[in-house]
Amino acid sequence: MSTDMSSASETDTLTSDAKRLSIRKMNKHYGDFHAVKDLDIEVEPGEFLVLLGPSGCGKSTALRMIAGLEEITSGEVIMGERDVTHVLPKYRDIAMVFQSYALYPHKTVAENIGFPLKVTGVPLEQRNQAVLDAAAQVQMETLLERYPRELSGGQRQRVALARAIIRRPSAFLMDEPLSNLDAKLRGFMRAELKHMQHELGVTTIYVTHDQIEAMTLAHRVAIMKDGELQQLGTPAEVYTNPTNLFVAGFMGSPPMNFIEGTLSQGSIQVGNDKIFLQGAQEGTAVTMGFRPEDADVVEAGEGRFDAMVYTAEMTGDLTLVTVKHGQSILTIKMPKDFVVDYDQKVGIQFDSGLSYLFSTSDGSRLKAIVVDS
Amino acid sequence: MSNVSKVPRRSLFDRLFEPPRIGAMAPGAKIIVYTLLLAWSAFVLFPIYWLLITSVKTAADVNAGPFFIPFVDFTPSLHAWRELFIVDYADTLRAYVNSLIISLAATALAVLVGSMAAYALARIRYQPNLITILIFILTMTAALFAVFSYGVDWRIVLVVGVGIFYFFSKAVASRVKVPLANGDILFWMISQRILAPIVVVVPIYMMFQSVRMLDTHLAIILTYAVVNLPIVIWLMYDFFNSIPKDLEESAQLDGATMIMTFREVVLPLSRAGLAATTLLVMILCWNEYLLALFLSTAKAQTMPILVAAMNAGERGILWWSMSVVIIVMIIPVVFMAIVLQRYISKGVLLGAVKG
Ligand SMILES: Nc1ncnc2c1ncn2[C@@H]1O[C@H](COP(=O)(O)OP(=O)(O)O)[C@@H](O)[C@H]1O
Numbered sequence A: 001m002s003t004d005m006s007s008a009s010e011t012d013t014l015t016s017d018a019k020r021l022s023i024r025k026m027n028k029h030y031g032d033f034h035a036v037k038d039l040d041i042e043v044e045p046g047e048f049l050v051l052l053g054p055s056g057c058g059k060s061t062a063l064r065m066i067a068g069l070e071e072i073t074s075g076e077v078i079m080g081e082r083d084v085t086h087v088l089p090k091y092r093d094i095a096m097v098f099q100s101y102a103l104y105p106h107k108t109v110a111e112n113i114g115f116p117l118k119v120t121g122v123p124l125e126q127r128n129q130a131v132l133d134a135a136a137q138v139q140m141e142t143l144l145e146r147y148p149r150e151l152s153g154g155q156r157q158r159v160a161l162a163r164a165i166i167r168r169p170s171a172f173l174m175d176e177p178l179s180n181l182d183a184k185l186r187g188f189m190r191a192e193l194k195h196m197q198h199e200l201g202v203t204t205i206y207v208t209h210d211q212i213e214a215m216t217l218a219h220r221v222a223i224m225k226d227g228e229l230q231q232l233g234t235p236a237e238v239y240t241n242p243t244n245l246f247v248a249g250f251m252g253s254p255p256m257n258f259i260e261g262t263l264s265q266g267s268i269q270v271g272n273d274k275i276f277l278q279g280a281q282e283g284t285a286v287t288m289g290f291r292p293e294d295a296d297v298v299e300a301g302e303g304r305f306d307a308m309v310y311t312a313e314m315t316g317d318l319t320l321v322t323v324k325h326g327q328s329i330l331t332i333k334m335p336k337d338f339v340v341d342y343d344q345k346v347g348i349q350f351d352s353g354l355s356y357l358f359s360t361s362d363g364s365r366l367k368a369i370v371v372d373s
Numbered sequence B: 001m002s003n004v005s006k007v008p009r010r011s012l013f014d015r016l017f018e019p020p021r022i023g024a025m026a027p028g029a030k031i032i033v034y035t036l037l038l039a040w041s042a043f044v045l046f047p048i049y050w051l052l053i054t055s056v057k058t059a060a061d062v063n064a065g066p067f068f069i070p071f072v073d074f075t076p077s078l079h080a081w082r083e084l085f086i087v088d089y090a091d092t093l094r095a096y097v098n099s100l101i102i103s104l105a106a107t108a109l110a111v112l113v114g115s116m117a118a119y120a121l122a123r124i125r126y127q128p129n130l131i132t133i134l135i136f137i138l139t140m141t142a143a144l145f146a147v148f149s150y151g152v153d154w155r156i157v158l159v160v161g162v163g164i165f166y167f168f169s170k171a172v173a174s175r176v177k178v179p180l181a182n183g184d185i186l187f188w189m190i191s192q193r194i195l196a197p198i199v200v201v202v203p204i205y206m207m208f209q210s211v212r213m214l215d216t217h218l219a220i221i222l223t224y225a226v227v228n229l230p231i232v233i234w235l236m237y238d239f240f241n242s243i244p245k246d247l248e249e250s251a252q253l254d255g256a257t258m259i260m261t262f263r264e265v266v267l268p269l270s271r272a273g274l275a276a277t278t279l280l281v282m283i284l285c286w287n288e289y290l291l292a293l294f295l296s297t298a299k300a301q302t303m304p305i306l307v308a309a310m311n312a313g314e315r316g317i318l319w320w321s322m323s324v325v326i327i328v329m330i331i332p333v334v335f336m337a338i339v340l341q342r343y344i345s346k347g348v349l350l351g352a353v354k355g
């Protein structure tokens, strides 16, 4: 009981110590290549922020600039009250977890975990106690004498985490820390990581290309593409209210369904059917989107448009029906006992309020809505 | 039923050249391989055996030879050993000590400087401007000419030289840029070794002559260190590059200084590379003949020179004495190889495990 009390008060003090991390107009040029463009993010104290984007979009570069491992071409990084833009990494009070874990192969688990304290001159006894505490936090206390090569992937991951938390840094930076684990372990470590971040209350920036990881971990998600921030918001916000075609297509699994068309006489033509829109200019090329869970497969002729069944997959908790319509492949989530045949003609129905319209030319979200007639 | 799963009968010859189990070697292949290995071992080891027996032969036995088996073909005698270690022991010992001092010092210097250079090249991005370098070389050459050929006071030359270099690097090099990268620097260093030593031996001789350093340890040590520097840089550059950068970055973020990172992370991980490089450079220094021939006359003579001297006496080639000297010359290298080999194989295992 007393331990509960002390850990609770410890969490409180830590949370109140957490630093705000401001990234202002941050840019990175590699020669002519503009890798990160005007990145502007305010990370709240204790927040878990996820930088999400496809491979090569500049997430790692951004993270490494925050860590001080990469020179900033222009812009500022501010931690708490301190401008650390040109400060050496070791003075930033940041701990980073690398995708490769970056464990020292010639040091034992205990030496690896204790390394940050060793180099900052913490006395041996105090250090050993801290190593035990940190190892206990990641359930590695029985393997302290092993070498990294004698550990499994998940165990290495834990050692890397223990090494990051032992120093109680002002911020955690993590670059795809779970991507080397198998799917099951990844799910498990994800939960542990989230819980630990909550307990420690340390401001965290986490980089991933996996949108499920981002949705499940983040307080807020920052979605990047080609070095540019696309949208910053809570997972629910970016999921239900994407600002552009890219974000809409990137979030969700299976992803949002898209149908392209050109608006004429207030509607777009979908096969033999018309879908009526309101609020868009005649002649604009529009992309209409709806999420797999927001649509239904109905009898042919009873939906907004007709399509042919391509395949149906039972995933356990539901059935994914894939239909083909012209060039587009659409996926609809249906109850698990739903049955259809290959090449069956079906109707697709969706709620007009749960559909999205984008400009096909620049991907921006249109104010237009789907109407019923 | 039985026919289906049976392997067809094979002839004895087929079975001779087929592995009996997966992962095993065919008996025939085994015989061939071991025969070749034995032949090669005999080929490699025979000269050493020949050295050993020649060192205990008398002049008469050598000349009447070839005799192969001591106590049967000829009566062994320790006369050559006695001559070199009792009668002429001062010369032998001096050459031995010289060789040891020079090889160890030159190797230490080359490995120390070379590995630091290699680390910098592997970890820091340099972008020197070729134009600036050319201006520097031209100014430097002109300055040296002014001082040594025309006797201008070096202080004046220094001031004027710095001024000229500064002016031209501002005026020209800031406009015309021919940027070089780390790869260019590395290639330039390695190209120093592509140059055969014979090309530079005369200038080196004259240089040390003019500063009166001929026949000193220091002259040979410096020359050996410089000659072997490119090899060290080349090998260690590759080695440092094979260490994941993450490890050092992680150490930096954890608060380690550059020196600490080097000592705690880089050095332990490059032990294998350092051991292999040290061994190689040590052997090169230990056996070097040409430069030593030019740079030493008596006091600083090394073992290879002593060996060659056995060929120059009025009594013809002293095969027996030469054998003794070569045998004692081999010993430290073998010893070094045994000591360093531990690190080399251990390091390979360590390096195999990433992260
Ligand atoms: N040192 C570098 N020199 C040149 N281009 C680089 C360098 N590092 C990364 N890039 C480029 O910058 C872009 C972003 O890289 P990165 O931040 O690693 O992407 P992500 O982590 O999102 O996959 C990539 O297109 C990559 O090729």
Ligand SMILES: [Mg+2]
Binding pocket: A056, A059, A060, A061
């Ligand atoms: Mg990356």
